[in-house]
Amino acid sequence: xxxVRNLVVQIGDRTILDGVHFELPSQGFLAVLGPNGGGKSTLxxxxxxxxxxxxxxxxxxxxxxxxxxxxxxxxxxxxKTLDRTFPAKASELVATALKKKWPWTMNAAxxxxxxxxxxxVGAAHLKDQQIRNLSGGELxxxxxxxxxxxxxxxxxxxxxxxxxxxxxxADLLEIVESYRKSAGATVIxxxxxxxxxxxxxxxxxxxxxxxxxxxxxxxxxxxxxxxxAFGHVGHSHGVLLGGHSHA
Amino acid sequence: MPEFLVHPFMxxxxxxxxxxxxxxxxxxxxxVQRKLSFLGxxxxxxxxxxxxxxxxxxxxPLWIALPFTVLVAAGISWVxxxxxxxGDTAIGIFFSVSVALGILFLSLKSGQQTDAFSYLFGSIxxxxxxxxxTSLALFATGILTLWTxxxxxxxxxxxxEAALIEGLPVRTHDTLLTALIALTIVLSVKIVGILLVxxxxxxxxxxxxxxxxxxxxxxLGAVAISAISAxxxxxxxxxxxxxxxxxxxxxxxxxxxxxxxxxKIRST
Numbered sequence: 028x029x030x031v032r033n034l035v036v037q038i039g040d041r042t043i044l045d046g047v048h049f050e051l052p053s054q055g056f057l058a059v060l061g062p063n064g065g066g067k068s069t070l071x072x073x074x075x076x077x078x079x080x081x082x083x084x085x086x087x088x089x090x091x092x093x094x095x096x097x098x099x100x101x102x103x104x105x106x107k108t109l110d111r112t113f114p115a116k117a118s119e120l121v122a123t124a125l126k127k128k129w130p131w132t133m134n135a136a137x138x139x140x141x142x143x144x145x146x147x148v149g150a151a152h153l154k155d156q157q158i159r160n161l162s163g164g165e166l167x168x169x170x171x172x173x174x175x176x177x178x179x180x181x182x183x184x185x186x187x188x189x190x191x192x193x194x195x196x197a198d199l200l201e202i203v204e205s206y207r208k209s210a211g212a213t214v215i216x217x218x219x220x221x222x223x224x225x226x227x228x229x230x231x232x233x234x235x236x237x238x239x240x241x242x243x244x245x246x247x248x249x250x251x252x253x254x255x256a257f258g259h260v261g262h263s264h265g266v267l268l269g270g271h272s273h274a
Numbered sequence: 275m276p277e278f279l280v281h282p283f284m285x286x287x288x289x290x291x292x293x294x295x296x297x298x299x300x301x302x303x304x305x306v307q308r309k310l311s312f313l314g315x316x317x318x319x320x321x322x323x324x325x326x327x328x329x330x331x332x333x334x335p336l337w338i339a340l341p342f343t344v345l346v347a348a349g350i351s352w353v354x355x356x357x358x359x360x361g362d363t364a365i366g367i368f369f370s371v372s373v374a375l376g377i378l379f380l381s382l383k384s385g386q387q388t389d390a391f392s393y394l395f396g397s398i399x400x401x402x403x404x405x406x407x408t409s410l411a412l413f414a415t416g417i418l419t420l421w422t423x424x425x426x427x428x429x430x431x432x433x434x435e436a437a438l439i440e441g442l443p444v445r446t447h448d449t450l451l452t453a454l455i456a457l458t459i460v461l462s463v464k465i466v467g468i469l470l471v472x473x474x475x476x477x478x479x480x481x482x483x484x485x486x487x488x489x490x491x492x493x494l495g496a497v498a499i500s501a502i503s504a505x506x507x508x509x510x511x512x513x514x515x516x517x518x519x520x521x522x523x524x525x526x527x528x529x530x531x532x533x534x535x536x537x538k539i540r541s542t
Binding site for chain 1 (some may be wrong): 395405425426428429431432433435436437439440441442458483486487488489490491541
């Protein structure tokens with residue numbers, strides 16, 4: 028279980044997150060929604076210990092700073108921020124999760140584990156490709172392979188569909204779901220995609236500096252919560268009126 | 275023994291030139307991948323301030339320029355991480371202050387400024403035994419970091435956040451890298467000169483980048499291109515009686531041009 032209690036983040040005199048408080052059960056799938064600047068990525072940075080915060084974040088009752096990181100958490104960052112000019116092959120990028128540094132060379136054992144991880148996400152054929160030649164969707168798969176290589180119990184994805192076409196995003200989501208079920212893992216995904224929140228997530232968190240709502244999709248994605256977060260119901264109408272939530 | 279190697283000054287220039295060029299290629303790949311090429315120029319001009327102070331005080335300029343440039347590097351890092359200013363702004367400020375101080379120090383020194391000119395443009399005649407020994411110590415340190423720090427520096431160059439998540443001491447590593455780059459620049463100034471020292475660090479790495487599919491090969495390529503350019507450039511400088519720095523950088527540029535053409539042909 029992931030327990031976030033009274034999380035507050037202030038940068039300078041600006042409050043980025045204020046009083047975020049939720050408990051996500053093991054093997055849950057949390058979609059984090061909110062407007063741009065609402066604190067979604069900051070929440071991810073807190074979970075990853077990159078952002079100082081007030082409050083508590085516990086993973087299975089262990090505080091965030093006591094975690095053996097690679098073993099517990101796999102992270103897929105936003106690919107739009109990645110430096111594509113870096114001369115690297117997909118296999119080297121995946122190997123960084125094993126070596127915890129950039130690989131000078133890879134021995135047979137390392138290569139075999141890397142190939143296994145790439146195969147798991149349907150990207151074995153990309154092993155020797157240079158990252159600058161990969162499409163957005165392919166690169167996301169490589170990052171996903173890197174994230175799951177240590178069989179983490181928590182998988183965090185920050186806007187995985189940004190910079191990826193619709194088919195690629197759907198494929199990625201399928202792989203994430205499949206990993207969650209096979210590994211018994213918990214998933215936290217920052218997304219702008221209402222469909223994901225409504226149809227795949229077991230829990231939804233709506234953030235706009237403050238926690239607007241948390242619960243199952245039905246509980247969290249109310250008209251009131253969406254209006255408060257986004258100022259209008261907008262394109263969520265179709266989903267809200269016609270969809271069925273996962274939970 | 276080839277005729278040009280008979281002269282002790284040439285032997286010293288070649289020895290120091292090969293070691294420092296290899297180091298410049300090695301550290302240059304981090305400057306290029308981190309988009310910090312301007313740092314090379316900034317630290318080169320910081321070295322000018324230190325050298326001028328050494329000349330004014332009548333002390334061996336190297337011993338003043340080394341700590342002076344490392345201090346400037348630390349100042350740039352501090353301003354970058356503790357203020358809202360970006361790295362290039364911090365470099366621009368320290369760059370200008372150092373040059374201004376250098377000009378001031380030189381103007382206070384009476385007599386001819388020949389020494390200062392050899393530092394500005396580089397001179398193979400100026401490399402002393404002390405320079406060779408200091409270069410050797412720095413070279414040994416560089417080889418050591420290939421085992422101890424290359425992989426961590428490379429990881430942080432690719433994705434600083436990922437390196438931080440893995441718990442790597444990125445800030446400490448960055449400080450060490452910047453200090454080693456500063457030391458390499460100060461020692462290289464005698465051979466290539468202050469005006470061209472940034473190019474000396476950046477061009478081989480840029481050529482290596484064009485030719486290499488991996489960061490390891492980029493590193494090895496940059497070191498090889500840099501060392502070959504230094505040897506060829508020093509020989510041409512001696513044979514044609516031309517300023518060493520300009521000749522070496524032109525050789526580097528020629529290799530970069532070939533790499534660029536090769537890459538364009540390969541990608542069409």
